[in-house]
Amino acid sequence: MTVMDRFRLDGKVAVVTGASSGLGVAFARGLAEAGADVVLGARRAEKLAETVAMVEGLGRRALAVTTDVASQPDCQALVDAAMEDFGRVDVLVNNAGIGTAVPATKETPEQFTQVIDVNLNGCYWMAQACGKVMQPGSSIVNISSVIGLTTAELPQAAYSASKAGLIGLTRDLAQQWGTRKGIRVNAIAPGFFASEMTDQYKDGYLDRMSERIPMGRIGDPEELTAALVFMASDAGGYLTGQTVPVDGGLTIT
Numbered sequence: 001m002t003v004m005d006r007f008r009l010d011g012k013v014a015v016v017t018g019a020s021s022g023l024g025v026a027f028a029r030g031l032a033e034a035g036a037d038v039v040l041g042a043r044r045a046e047k048l049a050e051t052v053a054m055v056e057g058l059g060r061r062a063l064a065v066t067t068d069v070a071s072q073p074d075c076q077a078l079v080d081a082a083m084e085d086f087g088r089v090d091v092l093v094n095n096a097g098i099g100t101a102v103p104a105t106k107e108t109p110e111q112f113t114q115v116i117d118v119n120l121n122g123c124y125w126m127a128q129a130c131g132k133v134m135q136p137g138s139s140i141v142n143i144s145s146v147i148g149l150t151t152a153e154l155p156q157a158a159y160s161a162s163k164a165g166l167i168g169l170t171r172d173l174a175q176q177w178g179t180r181k182g183i184r185v186n187a188i189a190p191g192f193f194a195s196e197m198t199d200q201y202k203d204g205y206l207d208r209m210s211e212r213i214p215m216g217r218i219g220d221p222e223e224l225t226a227a228l229v230f231m232a233s234d235a236g237g238y239l240t241g242q243t244v245p246v247d248g249g250l251t252i253t
């Protein structure tokens with residue numbers, strides 16, 4: 001086996017949440033390019049259908065399941081559908097997420113809870129459902145954020161707490177499932193990448209952030225996808241419990 005063979009995912013099945021826009025679409029593409037069939041979850045069925053068509057255009061199989069990750073039964077149903085259609089789940093990418101920026105004295109309990117429900121609890125429901133069926137050699141990749149590690153001007157208590165919580169969840173599942181199940185669990189902490197989420201920022205914000213980033217620019221989703229495929233595949237076979245910032249150096253500033 002060559003070193004490049006270790007990055008291949010031929011014959012594997014990957015579940016990607018939040019695959020209807022932004023980074024989730026890039027992840028689905030990268031996993032399919034590496035050889036995996038993909039099972040896609042998000043709330044917008046019509047957008048998921050576009051991702052299915054893209055994956056099928058690459059010659060891989062794809063299944064879309066309308067999913068609200070804040071609902072534990074929805075998460076279980078997504079994994080059940082993957083098992084029914086493909087008979088296995090080798091990779092889980094916990095990518096679905098929402099971003100908010102609300103000053104702490106104004107944030108309502110509902111606003112705070114919604115972010116935790118989607119960004120943190122949803123990842124746990126997905127990991128639990130996958131952890132029951134994954135075979136040794138499988139891999140979970142949680143999409144955290146640099147905002148789980150540092151701050152970036154905006155008032156983001158809920159988002160920051162959810163993404164920092166996800167880093168803790170990553171560590172704990174890695175230690176629970178390493179020896180016992182042979183499942184690796186890691187996280188990526190992305191810096192800034194263009195998506196529907198970053199489209200919501202006010203004019204000038206990303207330019208200001210870029211001045212803080214040692215590489216002087218926001219990232220290209222393909223740069224994130226390369227890190228994902230490393231973690232998801234045997235190339236990352238001795239990596240577990242880790243959170244890797246892919247952020248152009250932002251978190252060293």
Ligand SMILES: NC(=O)c1ccc[n+]([C@@H]2O[C@H](COP(=O)([O-])OP(=O)(O)OC[C@H]3O[C@@H](n4cnc5c(N)ncnc54)[C@H](OP(=O)(O)O)[C@@H]3O)[C@@H](O)[C@H]2O)c1
Nearest residue numbers: 018020021022023043044068069096097192193195196197
């Ligand atoms: N872009 C960045 O710079 C950046 C940086 C750090 C971390 N991240 C993280 O990367 C992930 C992807 O974000 P993105 O930038 O690609 O944003 P995006 O384009 O807004 O994508 C978010 C995805 O999550 C899905 N989603 C939201 N709520 C959901 C729910 N309740 N159930 C199921 N799916 C749900 C959305 O699909 P539906 O609306 O169809 O449900 C969408 O596919 C997020 O976890 C985000 O926090 C992004």
